[in-house]
Amino acid sequence: MGDRNDALRAARLRAGWRTVDQAAKRLSEHGQQLLDDRHFVVSPRTWRRWEGERPGWPPEETAVVLRDALGRWPEDLGFSAPAGWIRPEALQEDDVNRRQFVSVTAAALIPGPTVRQHVDPALIGYFQQQLEGHYRADMFLGPHDLIGTVSAQYQLIDKLVRSAKGEVRRGLLRVGAAYAALVGWLYQDAGDLSAAAFWRGVTQEIAVRSRDPHLIGYSLVNQAQVRTDLGDGYGVIDLCVAALDESDRLFPKVRIMAMQQQAHGASLIGDRTAVDELIDRASGLLSRVDDDLPWGNACRRTPGYLEVQRATCYGRLGLGREAESLWAQVLDAVPATARRDRGVYLARHATAAAAAREPDQAVEVARAAVEIAVETRSARMLRELATLERAMGPWHDAPVGRELAEILAPVNEGS
Template identity: 50%
Template sequence: MPDQYRVIAHVGEVVIVAMDRRTFLAGSGAGFLVGGKVMPLASYKQVAPEAIEYLASQIDGFYAAEATLGPHTVIPSVLVQQEVLRQFLTVARGDARRALLRTNAAYAGLVTWLYQDAGDLGTASHWANHTLEFAHRVGDTQLIRHALTNKAMICTDEQDGPGTLDLTSAALMDETELCPKVRVQAMQQSAHGFALMGDRRGADYALDKAAAFLPQVDDEYPWYNACRRTPGYIEAQRATCYNRLGLGAEAVALWEQVITGLPATARRDAGVYRARQAVACAQAHQPDAVVEAVGQAVTIAQETSSARLRQELDGVWHHLAPWHDHAVGHEVKELLAQL
């Protein structure tokens, strides 16, 4: 067997192998293989617990890789994992089946996010529906509410404030029964719904509640770990909401605080935040600062495949309208033309 592969489990007579990190990051598009390729498993009687554990353990790494590389490099590998899970479900029963359904839901949520970041909201909606279906099939309340919030994220990207609040309100039903992670996720997403509706008080209230629960997040769910992995997570959401509300002067300082605290690996996030900082600077009538922020965001956009980042940069030009015919406007236009 080549050095870049290692055996991690056996399913019947099939050997399951996985690539090392270097091979995965090289973009091979095959993060999880069965006997060297995705193979039908219908003739086998059971699924080894080690295989399920391995699949679940990879999810956070995919999120981290996407934050560095953008979605298009990661999507092929994740889809291979998803196909293996689908085939495992054809033979799994009992506890193994329930574990697979949970893992499948977590992967479907990951794929939802990847397509959102790739700018394909139609495909993202398709996978969000799969996430919700798997969550209901396993009967996991926490996972169901996570899936509802994933759907709310798509409404937010579509600028649908009422739809966002419909889904986050459903996610927060019987709130005291929910774990802190789900409460943080749904509350911060509801803040974006309030911001889209022009309700600053509602947005701040939801974010303050989310911030209070954030230190309590301590669970083994393999999804939505960005809330505890990303420094300044809540303040990044607050700054985004202030952008939506047109409160650029208040958002500018928040963005600098958030961006300064980001780790070097959060490359895509740094680009998105710089683009949003540029919008805040335009709202605050600081055109020279817009040029600097756009320049940094464009550099990152050229390194990653994030459609979200490019869309954020498109939005900067709209907010820079008063300076379109000035030197600042020409400079920003030249920067954006590089994309």
């Protein structure tokens, strides 16, 4: 932590509290109003200790006041949380999240039917068409509004699979794997990696049951996406290499997906050469993508898809100027309809600008990203904005840093 608690000091300055004395007075006033307790007082001496090398841990009611006044819990303000500390709001949030996860997970674990039913082959096409609609809705709505809908349709597909036979059964397994993959993605975008990993596992199981090599490769790339978010570069590479083991049998689209994801793994271990080689090899396959599979079509649907991956990898490698230049080109081609993806790209662009020592540019780009983040509440976007905030650390005390704090306030207040 060094010789002072910079996180608390930065939060104080963002709040406009220029001195320790002013901060102690304002927090005391805030606490008295919030708690309806005129005896709530934080002294300047206490605040100085908080900004020192060993800030200790505030009483629980003070922690609540700090959270309400500064938009951060103490553990995010440089304090060291004691064993057993649970945020007051987390108890309720965890219970809600647990109930939602149990409810949605039940779609994957429902017992088999006791009475079989006729399954019309036309249902395969119906579910494929619905899937494309879900992909489009995801771009507009974000994850939270779709998880229940998509998982309920997966449950219906799974029920039909248990009655279907022959090629109809295999067709339903293939489309069911695509639905499970989408549920996994929605959870990943919502920031719940445990649920995402569960549904990626369901995807892989059904892909193997379908005996479709393309779908099995796709399911391994899905697993690698979770490993990327966990920062496990070697795990990403292992899974992508496994997906490419029989690359001669795979559609170009699946090979592109595996190569670009492997590039993310390479960026996590600091291997720029491998990043460029993998993205370049994937680029050479784009013109050969001609399958009619309903899943994994981001490389066709997203303008500049592979350059988006390269820019993301460059940002992760700390190549600020190269990443900033690429993002500027990519964003020109992203349509307004891809709103959530655009928000993620804008946040990454802003971070790259900060790494390139262009803080004013970073703040300007961040404005548009925050507007989209407030609408979608995508955890992926919020995570990118938190990365931006860290990258802007050198300018915390400067006017541009305070301007960024004001821009980020709407998302920080709800985080």
